[in-house]
Amino acid sequence: MVLTTETCLLVFLACYSAWSAPAATTLFVATSGNDANLGTAKKPFATIERARDELRRLKKAGRVAGPVSVEFAGGVYELRRPVEFTAEDSGTAACPVEYRARKGQDVRIVGGKRVNGWKPVTDPATLKRLPAAAHGKVFQADLKALGVTDLQGINSPQSYQSDPGLELFFQDKPMTLARYPNEGYMHLEAALDANGQPKGNIVTTPEGKFVCDDARPGRWVGEQGIWLHGFWVRDWADLRIPLGSVDAATRTLSFPAEQGRTYSVRKGQWFYAENVLPELDSPGEWYLDRETSLLYFWPTASLSFGTVAVSVARDLLQLTDVSHVTFRHLLIEAGRGSAVVIKGGSDVRVVGCTLRNMGNWAVKVYGGTKHGVIGCDVYQIGQGGIHLEGGDRKTLTPAGHSADNNHIHHTARWDPVYQQAIALYGVGNRATHNLIDNVPHIAIGFSHNDMTIEYNE
Template sequence: MFIKLVITLTFATFCSAAAAKDFYVSPSGSDKLNGLSPSVNFWTKTGPFKTLDRAQQAIRQLKAAGKFNQDITVHVGKGIYQLQSALRFDDRDSGLPGQEIQWVGEKDASIISGGITLKNCQPYESDNPNKILSCPLDANTVVNIKGDNNNRLEGNAPKFELFVNDRRMHLARWPDNEWAHIRVPLNEKTHFRVFEKLPSFSGDLSKAQVHIFPGNDFYDHYAGVSTLDLDNNLITLSSEAIYNLAGGRRFYLENIKAALDNAEEWFYDQTNNKIFFIPSSNLVPKNIVLSSALNLLMINDASHISFKNLAFRYTTAHAIRVHGSNNIVFDNIEINNIAGQAINAIENTSITISNSNIHDIGYGGIFISGGDRPTLTPSNNTIDNNRISDFGSILFGLSPAIEIQGVGSEITHNLISNGNSSAIKLHGNDHLIEKNEISQVCLQIGDCGGIYSGRDWTYRGNIIRYNYLHDFLGYELDINNFKKTGSIIYRYSGARGIYIDDAASGFEVFGNILVNSGTMALQIGGGRDNRIENNLIKIDQLAILVDTRGGYFNWEIPRSSLATMPVHSAIWSKKYPALSAPMSQDTWPEGNTIQRNIIITPGVSNVSIVRYWMPKQTNTIANNLLWSTNGNIKVDFGVLETRASGGNTTWEDWISRGFETNSLIADPCINLVGNKINLTCVKSPISKIGFKPIPNDIGLIF
């Protein structure tokens, strides 16, 4: 019996071992080995491959020989795997359902790099007060480096970046840390006078470019400089600005060797093939790297592949690109020091990005699309439990941490912080945005939302639920002051917590906590059929704004979208019945519900806490609880049917008009610690409005 048991266990162990195929890769390995062992034995030619390409080739050979009948795991050992071009995956690299191919590294130790390390850096000249270092380059090192094909990146700057001790350096610039400003445009697109005095730069200025917000606070781009007229304080761009130039708008000049005078600045001397830079104060520059590879990983028409415990660094465009693929998993990965997006995934299904750390990104963090809108087929893409920070470092505006398109994606339990742009931007239908924590976003732009969508009546079925947004304001020109006085003042303002912009409709915004999240906690910009319910808002500015859009908005945009989508089909009319119903006034915000929300404010004098510009009919405002520590609640309103309006009207006057019903002013007895709601009295009045508990598990799950 004992012998039989031993034989049975031995056979079971053998079968278990045979249920998976393992390959190994290590920087100390060799592509002449068989890749079947983590340790090297040159006598038997057993040991790890040296390159990722060789491991990929081994899997393809195995599949071509008809021997793919088990899971395959590629164990990527610790070390740096330097790539000059992307590792490309297609259907030949795919797994099968229940038979996946996994690429697994050692966390924080297996690094896939598109960088080139610079050596032999020395102090520049004997008289060197700025402590400039000079690094020689081989003439062939940078000649083939390409940058992202992006019309917002024009000019003569290098296509690569410089990183020292893993910190992004900035091209030599003026002003060093602040912005310069347009005094007056001399034509619409290219020529302007500068508000500040231009420095008397010496030397070659032919490679100079500007980073500019030409006409607003949300759209920036880079342009080359045709001429710098230092005597007359004039700049002429070599290509047209995307928006018309406007007085007071900001820019800085960069890529000027004469401006190399501040820590963490650099310049590429193309003539002499040298990199010049000034390291951070009191830090020895130990790791000096140029980004070189355009991308690191490209996946097309592949499936059932996972990547775990890997780090991706140093690209001149997106780190990872995925197209037309399904069942791809990125888990516990790190992506940083990237010029473009961390992950750009177009037209995919069942893509999972989880438990990862994405930071120091030039554009946005993750862009993902999938599903089919006409049939409302979901993509089942998931972005869960990731930490995303320090994004929008190159392009500040329109570079969100996460952007989704299509149908049926889920964004859950992410921590998003410290970004120049929006946190989450969504387009399409039936997305779930749930239990994310968002803070310190919109740092360099105005007209910005922590969670943002806009410009489409047909974006229906989206749920924004149980998120915690706090502590951000935006950044924008005080345009009224500029027009009155000519003085340029930028203020921390212009952000919204949840921004349903430009006629976006059919959103459910439920159970969110918004604390000092922008100039407005929540805005509906002319949209329809939105449900704003059970949210807790604590703010010293505007809590909720519903507007009817100004004359600037082109209503043909949502009308066109409505005409091109099958809103009267069986699936659409059943799922979104309000969308196919007649509109009494299509430019009015109709069918919205605002109820059971709690608003807490210090009650700033003569400042309205809510602003409703909407028709009384079809909209519902009811059962809300408002509380001011000084008892001062003001309302700004406009009733569109009667044209009755009031600015900073009293609460009593507002209620007497019968627009808002069953709402009350009372102390909710709430002590808010982070996203945890603690009641400080036994009989809190929140029960009178039917306020429902908000879950505690918001944010990262450790």
């Protein structure tokens, strides 16, 4: 064969390109792996933390010269605590880092603990508290025996939002904390002044006393930990408040007296009660006795037909001052707080992921530049979907964060008011080509300067 000058040049360029291209590094993780392994395809690690730490070691040893991939085999990876990434876990524009699912395999990053060891409720005292319709249908499990000791309940209540704490999921869906009524609301028949007398429309007192139009709360005398979720004064402002006391004879309810606090209520407003064991009366409802660590659940189907999990870890993937890292094709679910929280850094991407069953948000971004959430499915979220905040308002320097081509739906299941599918704050952020549906209040919320919102449906 005669080699022409052109042929020789092409061969030289191909060889030069192969010689000069930085070598890629791939670490492997599998549920069947072991963190004592080498992280190879045949001897994978078992956890995302071990892969992160190995990458740190390789970088310090100068053994990373090109792009890095951490590849997860299909399976469920339970997190007992958040995974934290810092600046040392960053890639570069030339050598980015990617955490990804193996092609064609389902990888689930779960912030919850699987619950097993279910038994029928047989304790006479508990059966007496449960409605008769629930006997033989409600099961119990001991969370302490399963190693779940953080039993945080409803917390941080304020107007428009609160935190649910531990939640229960069955067949990949959030279940309902036992409540009354099961649908709809009770109403304030009268707002009472400090002397217990009906007075005007809006009344402000240290105990927020009112007369309920339903006698049902009279059954709850002696129950602990009940919360009332209501629109107490304005039709658009909800607030969760603990139940203080119940007078069954007069149908009078009050809130707990606290030093320096007052409560305002208005006649005709509406509310429901939750975290009430005597109201665990329909499939899908649950209750946690925090004194005994016993979880009670009326499943929507046979327990053999699905997995029960309770949320344990909060803010599952936490990135602080991290740059050039991508999470691709992962399912992140069943945690407290948010699935991904990014603070500072640049060029972090969440791509083609499913983010569901979180207590607060799917993704929250604070500061940094050019972070993006792209092509993700977001649903069954307790509060909002994607929060993008960044940019300098004094200089109008844009952050360049983006939410593009995402499907966001069935959000704000816990806090129904002022929770946005997409929230934009700061300067120069974008919400484009997103499909948004089944959001009870705000699809896209924005404030401040130079936002781009276009081609959303």
